[in-house]
Amino acid sequence: MDWTLEVVIVPVSDLGRSVAFYRDQVGFHLDHETTNEHMHVAQLTPRGSGCSIVIGSLPSQNAMPPGSLHGVQLVVADARQARDELVGRGVECSDLTVFDERDGGTFFGFADPDGNTWAVQQIRARAERPLIPRDHRQRFAEA
Template identity: 75%
Template sequence: MDWTLEVVLLPVSDIDRAVAFYRDQVGFHLDHDTTNEHMHVVQLTPPGSGCSIVIGDLPSQTEMAPGSMRGLQLVVSDAQAARQHLVDHGVEASEITVFDERDGGTFFGFADPDGNTWAVQQLKVRADKPLIPLDARGRFGE
């Protein structure tokens, strides 16, 4: 039996600002933005990921303080290109650090407007062997 991690709740203070940051600056796909008289819930997914972030105003989504999530990790095949994308879209990103010359030893980081932090790890192998094969993607027309 598979147990897949598919959603992480991300605590933010301003839902619309967070959507603009993750969609327009970082480049996550907007899966849905649902508002009614009971809630405002948004799901965004990094390209190629099987796990999404969810932000909103339901009680389970407001238990953590905005900005309290630390060290969520993204993986890219090219750290330099990923960092440049963020910088070009107005995101402050740390310099790239190589902890180990082997694949997987290169990182940089960034934070969202609330202070939730992200580590970005380079795995060059993902260029040839994506975690989710291209032909298995379909949710976003990729």
């Protein structure tokens, strides 16, 4: 049986500010924003990812203080380029750190406006062997 991680709940204090940060500054795709009598949530997905984040007012989000999620990890093929893109969009990032010269040993981090923290790991192999094939990503983006 396959088990896939598809959604991470990120506790935030201001949905609009957080959508703007993750969509406009970090570059996640806004999949949807839903409002009804029970909730107001948004789902955003990093380019090339099969896993999304959900922010807003679900009961599970309300159980976590804004800014209490730490160490969620993103993976990119080129950490320097990814960091430069984020800094260029106004995201404050840590310096690149090389823990190990082998592929997978380079990291940097950033935080959202509430203090939820993200680690970004470089795995150069993702450039040639993405986890989700590029043709599938295109179909997913068009849906």
